[in-house]
Amino acid sequence: MSNNTLTITDNRTGKQYEVPIENNAIKAIDLRQIKASEDDVGLMTYDPAFMNTASCKSRISFIDGDKGILEYRGYPIDQLAEQSSYLEVAYLLLYGELPTESQLKDWTYNITYHTFINESIKKVMDGFHYDAHPMGMFISTLGALSTFYPDAKKIHDAECRQKQIYRLIAKVPTLGAFAYRHRIGMQYAYPDNDLSYESNFLNMMFKTTELKYEANPVLERALSVLFILHADHEQNCSASAMRGIGSAETDPFNALAGAAAALYGPLHGGANEMVLRMLKEIGSKDNVPGYIKRVKAGEFRLMGFGHRVYKNYDPRARIIKKVADEVFEVTGKDPLLDIAVELERIALEDEYFVKRKLYPNVDFYSGIIYQAMRFPVDMFPVLFAIPRTSGWLAQWVEMLEDKEQKIARPRQIYLGHRTRDYVPMEKRKFSDVAGAKA
Numbered sequence: 324m325s326n327n328t329l330t331i332t333d334n335r336t337g338k339q340y341e342v343p344i345e346n347n348a349i350k351a352i353d354l355r356q357i358k359a360s361e362d363d364v365g366l367m368t369y370d371p372a373f374m375n376t377a378s379c380k381s382r383i384s385f386i387d388g389d390k391g392i393l394e395y396r397g398y399p400i401d402q403l404a405e406q407s408s409y410l411e412v413a414y415l416l417l418y419g420e421l422p423t424e425s426q427l428k429d430w431t432y433n434i435t436y437h438t439f440i441n442e443s444i445k446k447v448m449d450g451f452h453y454d455a456h457p458m459g460m461f462i463s464t465l466g467a468l469s470t471f472y473p474d475a476k477k478i479h480d481a482e483c484r485q486k487q488i489y490r491l492i493a494k495v496p497t498l499g500a501f502a503y504r505h506r507i508g509m510q511y512a513y514p515d516n517d518l519s520y521e522s523n524f525l526n527m528m529f530k531t532t533e534l535k536y537e538a539n540p541v542l543e544r545a546l547s548v549l550f551i552l553h554a555d556h557e558q559n560c561s562a563s564a565m566r567g568i569g570s571a572e573t574d575p576f577n578a579l580a581g582a583a584a585a586l587y588g589p590l591h592g593g594a595n596e597m598v599l600r601m602l603k604e605i606g607s608k609d610n611v612p613g614y615i616k617r618v619k620a621g622e623f624r625l626m627g628f629g630h631r632v633y634k635n636y637d638p639r640a641r642i643i644k645k646v647a648d649e650v651f652e653v654t655g656k657d658p659l660l661d662i663a664v665e666l667e668r669i670a671l672e673d674e675y676f677v678k679r680k681l682y683p684n685v686d687f688y689s690g691i692i693y694q695a696m697r698f699p700v701d702m703f704p705v706l707f708a709i710p711r712t713s714g715w716l717a718q719w720v721e722m723l724e725d726k727e728q729k730i731a732r733p734r735q736i737y738l739g740h741r742t743r744d745y746v747p748m749e750k751r752k753f754s755d756v757a758g759a760k761a
C-alpha cells in the first residue's frame with residue numbers, strides 16, 4: 324500500500340476509505356464515495372472564498388506567501404523587474420519561456436500592429452457621461468469590442484486564439500487612454516506605432532500639440548516595471564473570474580471584461596485608488612496615529628495592507644518602493660509619500676498588524692507613483708487591468724488546454740425551505756426580512 328494516501332474513518336457508519344494524495348492535495352470528488360446512507364449524494368467539502376481549495380493545476384505563477392516569494396514561470400519577480408520589459412514578461416507568461424531575439428521582435432511587431440480600435444468604439448465612449456469612471460468605460464468597451472471580432476468565439480482554434488491575444492494586449496492601453504481622454508474632454512490621441520508599448524500608452528494619455536510624443540525614459544521604464552509587477556498573480560479573484568467565465572467557452576473579450584470587473588472591487592485592484600483617497604483623507608503625518616486607532620477599532624481597513632496569500636512583505640511592494648525613488652527624482656516628491664511611509668512605520672510596529680501578519684501589498688505605493696506620473700486616481704484600476712491582461716490570457720489558455728477542466732460549477736450546502744405550496748397574496752403575512760417594509 325502506498326503511503327501517499329489519506330485514510331478516512333466515517334464515524335457515522337464506521338466505514339473506512341482511502342483516498343490518494345497527489346501534489347499535497349486530495350481530490351474533492353474522491354469524497355463523493357463517502358455516504359451516510361444509500362440515498363446520500365456523498366460527502367462534499369465546504370470552502371467559502373476558496374480558502375483551501377485548488378481550482379486548477381497551473382504552471383504560470385508561483386507564490387510562497389510566508390516567505391514573500393513571487394515567480395513567473397520560475398523566474399523571480401525581482402530579476403524580471405530589473406532586467407526584463409513588460410512585453411517580454413507577457414510573452415513569458417503566455418508561452419512559458421523567455422523569447423529569443425527574433426521571437427520578441429515578432430511578438431512586439433504583432434502587438435504594435437493591433438493597437439488601433441474600430442472607430443465605432445469612439446462612439447461607444449462618447450455615449451458615457453462626462454464624469455464616467457474610466458474603469459466602467461474600460462470594462463464596457465472591452466465587452467463591446469467582442470462584437471467587432473465574432474471570430475473570437477473560436478476558442479478551440481489555437482491560431483484564432485493567438486490573434487485575439489495580440490488584439491487584446493495591444494488594444495487595452497488604447498481603450499484605457501481613450502476612456503481617460505473622454506473623461507477630461509480632450510480629443511483622442513491615436514496610437515503611435517513607432518513607440519514602445521509603454522511610451523505609446525503615455526502618448527495616448529498625455530499627447531497635446533507636439534508633433535511626436537517623447538516619453539521621459541525614467542517614467543517609461545518605471546511604467547514597464549509596474550506593468551511587470553502587476554502582470555499575474557496566480558488564482559486571485561479576477562484570474563478565477565477569467566477562468567470561470569472562460570470555462571463556459573465565452574469569447575476572451577467578454578471573459579476579460581468579467582475579469583476586469585472583478586479587479587475593479589476595492590478589496591482587489593481597486594485598492595490602489597482607495598489608498599490614495601485614504602492618504603488624502605489622513606492629510607498629514609500628525610493624523611496617522613489617530614487614523615490607525617480607528618482602523619484598530621474596526622471602523623475601516625487600512626487600504627493597501629494585508630493579503631490573502633502574503634503573510635510577509637509583498638515582494639512587489641519592496642520593488643515598487645525603489646521605483647518610487649527613481650520616479651520622484653524626475654517628478655519631485657509627492658507629500659503623500661511621507662504620510663504613507665509614516666503609516667507603514669507605525670503599522671509595522673503595532674501589535675494589531677504584527678499579530679495578523681498585515682504588511683503593505685503591491686497597491687500601497689503604486690498609487691503614489693502613478694499620481695506623480697500625472698495619472699488621475701480613477702485611472703489606477705485601469706493601470707492595473709492593462710498589464711494584468713497578459714496574466715488573465717495566460718490563465719485562460721492554460722484552462723482551455725487543461726483536459727481536466729470543465730465548466731465551473733461549485734456545489735452548495737442548501738439550508739433554505741423545502742417544497743411548500745404557493746401562498747396567495749391575501750393570505751401572506753408581513754415577514755421581517757431584509758428590505759421588507761411594513
Ligand code: ACO
Nearest residue numbers: 589590591592594618624625626627628629630631679684
Ligand atoms: N486593515 C485592518 N485590518 C485588516 C486588514 C486591513 N487592511 N486586512 C485584514 N485585516 C484584519 C481583519 O479585520 C481580520 O481581523 P480579525 O481576525 O480580528 O477579524 C484579520 O486581519 C484577517 O482578515 P481577513 O479579512 O480574514 O483577511 P483576508 O485574507 O480575507 O483579506 C484582504 C485579504 C482582502 C486583501 C484584506 O487584507 C484587505 O481588505 N486589505 C485591504 C484592501 C487591499 O489592500 N486590497 C488589495 C489586495 S492586493 C490585490 O488585490 C492586488
